[in-house]
Amino acid sequence: xxxxxxxxxxxxxxxxxxxxxxxxxxxxxxxxxxxxxxxxxxxxxxxxxxxxxxxxxxxxxxxxxxxxxxxxxxxxxxxxxxxxxxxxxxxxxxxxxxxxxxxxxxxxxxxxxxxxxxxxxxxxxxxxxxxxxxxxxxxxxxxxxxxxxxxxxxxxxxxxxxxxxxxxxxxxxxxxxxxxxxxxxxxxxxxxxxxxxxxxxxxxxxxxxxxxxxxxxxxxxxxxxxxxxxxxxxxxxxxxxxxxxxxxxxxxxxxxxxxxxxxxxxxxxxxxxxxxxxxxxxxxxxxxxxxxxxxxxxxxxxxxxxxxxxxxxxxxxxxxxxxxxxxxxxxxxxxxxxxxxxxxxxxxxxxxxx
Amino acid sequence: xxxxxxxxxxxxxxxxxxxxxxxxxxxxxxxxxxxxxxxxxxxxxxxxxxxxxxxxxxxxxxxxxxxxxxxxxxxxxxxxxxxxxxxxxxxxxxxxxxxxxxxxxxxxxxxxxxxxxxxxxxxxxxxxxxxxxxxxxxxxxxxxxxxxxxxxxxxxxxxxxxxxxxxxxxxxxxxxxxxxxxxxxxxxxxxxxxxxxxxxxxxxxxxxxxxxxxxxxxxxxxxxxxxxxxxxxxxxxxxxxxxxxxxxxxxxxxxxxxxxxxxxxxxxxxxxxxxxxxxxxxxxxxxxxxxxxxxxxxxxxxxxxxxxxxxxxxxxxxxxxxxxxxxxxxxxxxxxxxxxxxxxxxxxxxxxxx
Numbered sequence: 001x002x003x004x005x006x007x008x009x010x011x012x013x014x015x016x017x018x019x020x021x022x023x024x025x026x027x028x029x030x031x032x033x034x035x036x037x038x039x040x041x042x043x044x045x046x047x048x049x050x051x052x053x054x055x056x057x058x059x060x061x062x063x064x065x066x067x068x069x070x071x072x073x074x075x076x077x078x079x080x081x082x083x084x085x086x087x088x089x090x091x092x093x094x095x096x097x098x099x100x101x102x103x104x105x106x107x108x109x110x111x112x113x114x115x116x117x118x119x120x121x122x123x124x125x126x127x128x129x130x131x132x133x134x135x136x137x138x139x140x141x142x143x144x145x146x147x148x149x150x151x152x153x154x155x156x157x158x159x160x161x162x163x164x165x166x167x168x169x170x171x172x173x174x175x176x177x178x179x180x181x182x183x184x185x186x187x188x189x190x191x192x193x194x195x196x197x198x199x200x201x202x203x204x205x206x207x208x209x210x211x212x213x214x215x216x217x218x219x220x221x222x223x224x225x226x227x228x229x230x231x232x233x234x235x236x237x238x239x240x241x242x243x244x245x246x247x248x249x250x251x252x253x254x255x256x257x258x259x260x261x262x263x264x265x266x267x268x269x270x271x272x273x274x275x276x277x278x279x280x281x282x283x284x285x286x287x288x289x290x291x292x293x294x295x296x297x298x299x300x301x302x303x304x305x306x307x308x309x310x311x312x313x314x315x316x317x318x319x320x321x322x323x324x325x326x327x328x329x330x331x332x333x334x335x336x337x338x339x340x341x342x343x344x345x346x347x348x349x350x351x352x353x354x
Numbered sequence: 355x356x357x358x359x360x361x362x363x364x365x366x367x368x369x370x371x372x373x374x375x376x377x378x379x380x381x382x383x384x385x386x387x388x389x390x391x392x393x394x395x396x397x398x399x400x401x402x403x404x405x406x407x408x409x410x411x412x413x414x415x416x417x418x419x420x421x422x423x424x425x426x427x428x429x430x431x432x433x434x435x436x437x438x439x440x441x442x443x444x445x446x447x448x449x450x451x452x453x454x455x456x457x458x459x460x461x462x463x464x465x466x467x468x469x470x471x472x473x474x475x476x477x478x479x480x481x482x483x484x485x486x487x488x489x490x491x492x493x494x495x496x497x498x499x500x501x502x503x504x505x506x507x508x509x510x511x512x513x514x515x516x517x518x519x520x521x522x523x524x525x526x527x528x529x530x531x532x533x534x535x536x537x538x539x540x541x542x543x544x545x546x547x548x549x550x551x552x553x554x555x556x557x558x559x560x561x562x563x564x565x566x567x568x569x570x571x572x573x574x575x576x577x578x579x580x581x582x583x584x585x586x587x588x589x590x591x592x593x594x595x596x597x598x599x600x601x602x603x604x605x606x607x608x609x610x611x612x613x614x615x616x617x618x619x620x621x622x623x624x625x626x627x628x629x630x631x632x633x634x635x636x637x638x639x640x641x642x643x644x645x646x647x648x649x650x651x652x653x654x655x656x657x658x659x660x661x662x663x664x665x666x667x668x669x670x671x672x673x674x675x676x677x678x679x680x681x682x683x684x685x686x687x688x689x690x691x692x693x694x695x696x697x698x699x700x701x702x703x704x705x706x707x708x
Contacts, residue, residue: 001584002582009588015595017591020412020413042408046408046601053391053570054571055387055391055570056382056387097360099362201358213408214408215409216409216410218598227355227356238369238473239442239474240441241368242371242569242572247400251408
């Protein structure tokens with residue numbers, strides 16, 4: 001920290017994204033990317049003559065993209081907010097709805113960025129422990145006196161709660177915003193988007209980075225009552241109105257229109273998830289039942305850090321956290337069948353060495 | 355504003371970007387875009403097989419891009435910060451270096467976003483009037499007790515001060531950060547990048563949106579002492595570490611390597627600027643001597659709003675501001691020679707009608 005930085009950030013601990021090492025090609029099972037390329041229609045848009053128009057700013061209202069998303073999710077354009085990745089949706093949500101008097105509650109084990117946003121903006125955080133088996137108990141979030149955010153399915157556990165359970169939380173916190181981060185919903189979770197029509201305090205946050213294979217394009221969105229969307233847009237127009245790349249916005253429309261392609265990819269991921277889970281079970285691993293594109297799993301004879309390092313030496317990247325409750329687990333992204341076989345072979349090899 | 359939005363934003367007036375109407379094709383001379391497409395090398399990168407890798411996140415350190423920029427500007431990689439447009443550089447600069455005790459000074463007439471950032475983060479703003487002929491007097495910025503930001507060349511005036519004049523400001527405010535927004539520097543201004551080696555409180559902010567024809571790609575950067583860059587990175591890693599599109603980062607490298615192409619474009623813009631200025635002078639307009647890719651000009655017989663509207667009806671977009679000092683002017687982006695001829699013909703036609 002330089003002597004010029006505002007003292008308010010002296011304690012700020014930034015987010016640590018999953019490593020993206022450049023030294024060699026790894027089998028990357030550490031940042032929950034899709035193993036599949038974007039749809040052929042998306043690639044066609046990006047490789048089209050549109051590249052020659054990059055001298056022009058995008059439409060800052062991103063009308064076509066919001067319309068496409070509205071149609072896909074059965075809402076109106078004014079119920080859709082678009083952003084430079086869902087991290088930006090979350091960032092703006094913390095900024096817009098929270099302050100010193102309006103704190104935010106989130107699980108102790110969830111997307112690590114919630115804690116960072118709270119710290120960044122000096123927002124009081126109420127951290128609610130998951131139950132010992134890692135499940136999120138909706139009643140722990142009833143009648144809180146603050147905003148709420150959680151991932152559903154949750155990360156890194158992969159566990160999901162039902163839309164009815166989310167509704168119980170939304171209903172019982174009418175004076176505060178409940179942000180449901182559905183980054184992984186397409187792999188088996190139940191979306192709460194339909195509930196946004198009934199509840200003006202529910203904001204559903206989604207991304208093109210996972211099921212839609214566009215992590216590198218940076219595109220996220222939120223669906224909510226139009227007043228909440230207006231609030232987020234007010235922040236967007238006060239920070240970075242042209243927040244999405246012009247080609248990405250066009251590619252996003254093509255992605256929404258490529259539903260069948262992505263549905264099939266999600267089916268394959270679920271199949272590979274079941275396969276990997278079975279294979280790990282045969283090896284004595286304990287794995288949480290995941291609704292996401294990753295598994296949170298515990299090796300019978302190595303802690304998370306040891307397994308992570310042994311796999312990295314073998315060219316396979318997974319993720320682990322050096323936190324007491326998580327220490328024995330690793331999170332493994334579900335990739336292609338051949339990637340999972342490389343991972344399983346590396347696991348076997350690592351355990352033999354031991 | 356919804357009932358859920360933090361009360362701290364009740365007075366927030368968001369930025370109003372130049373209009374991007376979708377109803378028809380205009381001759382767009384209102385948002386200072388380049389009339390030229392990105393370089394052939396940039397287009398080649400975007401249309402390459404790289405589009406198929408968009409399922410993967412970018413390198414969050416953007417190493418290759420920062421190295422290319424470092425080489426181009428004669429600094430080290432650690433002196434370069436990259437962002438989702440220079441608006442994001444500015445946003446992060448306000449957040450990182452300013453607070454209730456560390457305000458910021460900027461000219462009354464400059465990029466309108468400075469005022470918005472200050473409001474957003476509740477930063478005390480010291481607004482310093484330009485001199486009556488619109489010039490920025492460096493001595494007005496000497497020995498202030500706060501951070502400083504200004505555009506050089508300034509917008510919408512197009513007037514520039516010399517690097518030595520900037521240095522006088524930087525030297526006389528050693529306890530605060532001076533942000534020089536060089537969005538338009540490639541059209542005739544003198545860059546302060548070399549001064550960043552001497553002064554640890556100087557941050558130079560630049561963009562790929564203007565001279566490098568990539569407004570739609572969203573790419574900006576800053577050059578400064580590495581401690582300031584670390585501060586900005588701390589904010590970036592606390593908001594949106596993957597802030598730049600993967601293809602844009604690769605295209606950015608190609609753009610930096612296409613120096614000759616962009617230099618030639620800037621030469622043409624300066625030529626068209628001189629041509630337009632002469633043509634306007636013949637018609638009795640008063641135009642400030644611009645070092646940027648736009649002219650700030652006053653029609654002898656119409657105020658800014660009237661001229662703007664008359665031109666819009668004729669399919670030509672320019673920009674005007676409804677502020678007392680600016681009311682009689684319009685800002686006209688310098689486009690291709692044929693665009694400028696369409697503009698001049700529309701001016702003639704509008705004045706005939708009158």
